Amino acid sequence: MSVSTRRSFLENSAGALAMAAVSGPLSGRSVAQEATPTTADALTAKAVRFLRSRQDADGVWSADRKEPGVTALAVTALLRSGLAGPSDPAVVKALAYLETFVKPEGGLPDAAHANYATAVALMAFHHANTDGRYDALVRGSQAFLKDKQWDEKEGKTPSDPFYGGSGYGGRSNRPDLSNTTFMLEALRDSGVPSSDPAYQRAVVFISRCQNLDSEFNDQPWAKKVNDGGFIYTPANGGTSMAPPEENGGLRSYASMTYAGLKSLIYAGLTLDDPRAKAALEYLKKHYTVDENPGLGQRGLYYYYQVFGKTLALLGSDKFQDAAGVEHDWRADLIAALAKRQGANGEWVNPNDGFMEGDANLVTAYGLLALASTRRKAS
Numbered sequence: 001m002s003v004s005t006r007r008s009f010l011e012n013s014a015g016a017l018a019m020a021a022v023s024g025p026l027s028g029r030s031v032a033q034e035a036t037p038t039t040a041d042a043l044t045a046k047a048v049r050f051l052r053s054r055q056d057a058d059g060v061w062s063a064d065r066k067e068p069g070v071t072a073l074a075v076t077a078l079l080r081s082g083l084a085g086p087s088d089p090a091v092v093k094a095l096a097y098l099e100t101f102v103k104p105e106g107g108l109p110d111a112a113h114a115n116y117a118t119a120v121a122l123m124a125f126h127h128a129n130t131d132g133r134y135d136a137l138v139r140g141s142q143a144f145l146k147d148k149q150w151d152e153k154e155g156k157t158p159s160d161p162f163y164g165g166s167g168y169g170g171r172s173n174r175p176d177l178s179n180t181t182f183m184l185e186a187l188r189d190s191g192v193p194s195s196d197p198a199y200q201r202a203v204v205f206i207s208r209c210q211n212l213d214s215e216f217n218d219q220p221w222a223k224k225v226n227d228g229g230f231i232y233t234p235a236n237g238g239t240s241m242a243p244p245e246e247n248g249g250l251r252s253y254a255s256m257t258y259a260g261l262k263s264l265i266y267a268g269l270t271l272d273d274p275r276a277k278a279a280l281e282y283l284k285k286h287y288t289v290d291e292n293p294g295l296g297q298r299g300l301y302y303y304y305q306v307f308g309k310t311l312a313l314l315g316s317d318k319f320q321d322a323a324g325v326e327h328d329w330r331a332d333l334i335a336a337l338a339k340r341q342g343a344n345g346e347w348v349n350p351n352d353g354f355m356e357g358d359a360n361l362v363t364a365y366g367l368l369a370l371a372s373t374r375r376k377a378s
Contacts, residue, residue: 059093106140224249228278253294308372
């Protein structure tokens with residue numbers, strides 16, 4: 001089925017479903033909605049309609065944030081949804097807006113969060129680059145991300161906890177695992193092979209984010225928890241967004257653990273590697289779609305999108321937890337999103353940590369999560 005045919009079919013289907021729904025506030029669901037059968041396609045169509053309704057005349061989402069990251073994420077989500085192609089008016093307007101930030105040397109260096117915005121925008125431009133019009137922009141963005149990775153250019157050697165990581169850029173450039181995994185996803189998405197030195201540098205940083213007492217992590221806190229999970233950053237003595245352990249260790253949490261495992265695989269490691277094995281064991285012990293283990297409801301939708309991307313990358317329809325129970329992770333993820341989708345097709349987190357009070361950002365996360373549930377054609 002072509003993109004345009006699929007778009008028409010899904011939007012018509014979602015429109016029929018929406019006729020029974022009572023319009024309500026962003027965080028609510030009507031009784032009629034609760035009785036409506038939900039599929040990934042129906043959820044996607046409703047969320048796409050919501051994002052379309054929230055784009056302003058200049059092509060921007062969440063303009064009050066005064067930086068292009070949310071717009072870049074929203075247009076990437078639209079393109080991955082299968083309901084918007086490169087010629088879609090919403091996509092055209094958003095990409096034109098993002099191009100105003102692009103410099104001849106590559107990337108979006110003047111964005112408030114330059115590395116993050118460049119990474120997510122690179123994904124969008126790559127997906128829209130069906131006729132080669134963005135070839136130079138894609139290459140420039142790839143070069144920008146590699147150049148901003150912490151390494152010898154900044155006087156950092158492999159013995160430094162900053163080495164190999166990527167930060168937000170701009171005013172906040174301390175490296176962290178979230179920005180590093182977005183950088184690697186953008187590079188991989190746009191065709192940079194895992195043999196590229198950027199991945200190998202990143203592995204040094206990613207390994208130091210893991211609570212694993214091993215040759216790969218020389219940070220003292222790794223011995224205190226040693227559960228195979230990941231934290232936010234080893235830089236500046238180490239930071240976890242989760243509360244500290246009683247022994248002073250840095251608590252692992254699941255969203256960063258999925259991000260860490262995904263990034264290790266992007267860099268060419270296999271599941272036989274001890275770092276990947278340990279991460280997988282942590283995730284088996286904490287399998288759920290009810291919360292972001294370690295953080296509860298905080299960062300829940302970020303968790304959903306990295307949960308889906310990682311499990312899709314593993315290539316199995318089932319995920320076996322530590323008790324030996326097999327889960328249809330796609331069905332679980334779709335059901336979790338269906339339960340939480342608002343009357344207008346949006347998602348928003350009542351816990352607004354990590355900007356998840358912004359329905360535009362969170363709905364983009366939801367669409368990215370749903371895109372990961374689609375099986376690739378054999």
